[in-house]
Amino acid sequence: MQYNDYRALGVTLLSNGLLAYYPQLKIDDAEMMVILQLEMFAQKGDFFPTNEEIAANTNFSVAEIGSLLQKLIEQNFLVIDQVTDQKGMIGNKYNLNQLYDKLDKLLAGKTDSTLNKNGKDNSTSVIDNSPLNQLVRQFEIEFGRYLSPIEREEIAAWLNVDHYDPAIIKLALREAVLSQAYSLKYIDRILLNWQRHNLKTVSEVQKFLRRNR
Structure with a gap:
């Protein structure tokens, strides 16, 4: 369309x-x-x-x-x-x-x-400026739809349980969009992969991505 x-x-x-x-x-x-x-x-x-x-x-x-x-x-x-x-x-x-x-x-x-x-x-x-609401709005813009309550809870868990940096989550979202994979499960796998490589900052993730392009 x-x-x-x-x-x-x-x-x-x-x-x-x-x-x-x-x-x-x-x-x-x-x-x-x-x-x-x-x-x-x-x-x-x-x-x-x-x-x-x-x-x-x-x-x-x-x-x-x-x-x-x-x-x-x-x-x-x-x-x-x-x-x-x-x-x-x-x-x-x-x-x-x-x-x-x-x-x-x-x-x-x-x-x-x-x-x-x-x-x-x-x-x-x-x-509006809470980290969760910012991330939810960003995901909804990229996905082109509203997130379900369960999806919102999963993003909240990334922040409050896994303690991922919001900036790292946004980078994972960008990687998923570049791969045309509009799925929180796909993004979760990206975050887990970065965690396994002990990548904790945006700079470390960016260097990792450049090495593996």
Whole structure:
């Protein structure tokens, strides 16, 4: 597909506030993906997509989508409204108003400690600049898709359990992309190989790569 073909698929508008603060609303990544899908369908005029339609756009099964929707309803982020169309037909629609009400309250209740001397919000930069979030965004850009919760946990384990340097992980990602291998398992093998060679710094990895090109 060409760039214009992708443009023809349309664009989904989403609040940057939601993207930055959904963890503080206790929304996990899987639930956020469902919210993104609901927004996409709604902005195309489909206010009650089926679980099958949502699942087709994600890495989740139909059953998992059903469970995630139920969790959003139980947490009062999502409501199913009954509506009547112009022909008098009764139907349903998903309503995310309560989610945005909660987001409004969160933002309104932010303290001055999150503001810098120019009155600008610093809290988003704190969230955005965490090593895990930086890596996740980089992987999603290179893979051309959202990562699943399990994939995000694996990257977190590289940082917190294996204690890999984020810069080393980015180098492994680059090597995988150069090989057109868009897989965390492939990247894990690269990292293990470098670990076996006792490569601990970016400079050591780069020298190793130059020797083995």
